Amino acid sequence: MGQIKISINNKEVKAKKGETILEVALRNNVDIPNLCYHADVEPSASCRLCLVKVNDGLLTACNTKVKPGMKIITHYRELEKMRKINLELIFAQHIEECHDCVWLDNCKLLKLAQKYGLKKDRFKDRKKNFPIYKFGNSLIFDSSKCIDCKNCIEVCKQQGVSYLKVRKNGHMFSVEPDKKRNCIFCGQCILHCPVGAFEAVGEFEDIEKPLLEKKKYIFFQIAPAIRTSLGEAFGFNPGDNVLEKIAASLYRLGADKVFDVSVGADFTTVEEAEELKKRLEKRKNLPLLTSCCPAWVEFIKKYYPEFIPNLTTVKSPHIISGTLIKTYYAKENKIDPKNIIVVSIMPCVSKKHEIGIKKLKINGLKPVDYVLTTRELIRLIKRKKIDFKKIKPRKLDNPFSNSSGAGIIFGQTGGVAEAALRTIFNKKIKIKFKHLEPGIKEAKINGLKIAVAYGTKKAIKILEKSNNYDFVEVMACEGGCVGGGGQPLPSNKKIIKNRAKGILKIDRNKKIRLAHLNPVIKKYSQNKHLFHTKFT
């Protein structure tokens, strides 16, 4: 039903009602050049590269819906010429820094420039002296790379943050941060910028820093959401579990030990379940809000501070495992914790901000010394010419090598809530969610009312009726950490969904699926204060 026929380049193709020309073309392997298009953002049609001839006129393929009988021509000489000129204009407003770009080998602009044989010297760079902005310890916005498509403004608005806006400088508008607003460091701008104008702090100039720490033990720990995404840069599909290949690569890079943050997640789960029980008993500060997503915590702190008391005081998984490494593990192995460098590999840029929070220090030391994003590790692996495809998998190190399934599902939306419920009810439960809208769902289990959301703007809807809930999980990014701001590019809903599927598969294959049944929990749970922090 809803099928229609159109013709593209004189070939009949089937399309669904409501699809755009570009969607149909891409599905049928017809290559229409495009740049500002992002599958998850309302098209702005501003780059004009996807113009195609529709019947007798020119229309942008990204936002033109198909109609029965449409005759579309995607390539002819004059159109190609116009694409080339527009491309040249775009290139002249973008200061290239290709050796240091988040798009790594996937830059659409560079590929198009090469394909169209662009002459790069017909115009002077328009944005040569445009400013570079730093947002906390997490993000860099180099406005000299911006091509004014405004996707970043759109996603920032979609997050309910609107930290980015346009301002008129002289005779032209440009994108800049709004001083009256605050960035929450989710990094969605990175994932939606077609030309790499946004990047994480240190990406990629500081990625070798952890390796240069001489005479120190370098311990890496890998976040749950990395294992099903990092492979994408090396020919694996989104969702393929490459955890032990990552571990092997890290050893090759000089790691002394490689741990799994999912074990830290097991600790978070057990503590959070306990905290929830206590609050339910006292009926105090409900609903309990998860706090393992630092961007969500920032959102609460900066825009909804009245909910700070609701945030769980339990530390996030990698902070807990970092803390345990620098306390118990150091003691057991007779290492001075000062000589330990903990590096977390994270799908996230807000984690870069999190490790700088002073309250999290343990005996004067940061629990985690460096955060590298998935992209940064990919870059490091490539730079050191490690053959990831062929590298022999290697097991992770004890005692933080084996998590429960609950610790793994932290990597995707709903995982933290489900992990806690498994512990509370002491069994793998099936939660029947009611989907309120994409990104928001709620459920009632044995009288416990929970809600799960991703995207901070959507979370507002839950906060508005917070009295209805006991326990609320929020992740700032699409689909949870699998869609995090530190993940490989391109990133869109479809890719993110597949990464999440991979995560759920790992959980299904785990022998232990309840966090509190992980034997490592008992071993290190004496000092409860290690697991808690305070938000102000």
Place this chain on the structure above:
Amino acid sequence: MDIITELKKSNLRGRSGSGYLTGLKWEMVKGAKALKKYIICNASEGEPLVYKDYYILKNHLKEVLSGIEVALNTFKKSQAYIYFKPDYYKEFRRKIPKNIIVFKKEKEYIAGEETSAIQAIEGNKPEPRVKPPFPTEKGLYGMPTLINNVETFYYVFKIFQKKYNQERFYSIQGDIKNKGVFELKDNLSIQDILKKTNNWPNFDFFVQAGGGASGEILLSSELKKSISGIGSLIVYNTKKTDPYLLMEKWADFFINNNCDKCVPCREGLFRIYEIIKEKDLKNPVLKDLFLVLEKTSLCALGRFSVKPFSSLIKKWDKLKFPSIIKK
């Protein structure tokens, strides 16, 4: 009386520049099924040296409001707006009856393009929307919307009164004595307009016809045709005109007033400005820029911005301007 039939019979075309048949537009809005419809009177004329809407508001406000009233009576459950540029807002808002909502346009933006006006009224940055859908099917707040210019509503009322004599308003400016706005037959040649208004120059001249910045350059020997667009006519004394300065003025107007959304208009006009500043008119890039502006711009502002430049350069030698030097 069926006003739509009358409008169609009259062949009235919109006076905002696009020249779309008013009767057809009204028919589309009438035919669209919706719970609510909107009417917008566009009073945001923005091109330099064009004041005809101002003249009409000043001298014939009653007729314009009556034209809007005709629309309100034609479309059931409709709401009317007047979209004023700031100085017009200041001057006329108190004279508008309460059943019509007055809206003040933002100062910096051209925002006169119909979908930009809709964006602005909705509280968004005034950038053009992609058409289709046209405002007649999905306009203000997603509802069928009739958007007509001040002058168009004036003539709608004339047609309603059966007093329409196929006339239009001409805004005549430049190096002439009898400047002003004149109501004359709509098919007059430019030559006749200048003569009838006592403005035919006794010196070498050329004109810019159609729009104050986007109008085409015509030689004094090319004035046998009538004016389209917004009925603007600017006369230039050839000997006293510096063509580079003139082009710079246009380019400056465009780069300051476009919305910067699409690449050809934002970047292309900026590059044209650069090239004109450097008097580098032989630069082959210029033709490329004209091509993408005319063919690939998102809205009419970009598409129509080429004409003055290309026509002036084409007629450069005939106007005996100093030869263009290759840089």
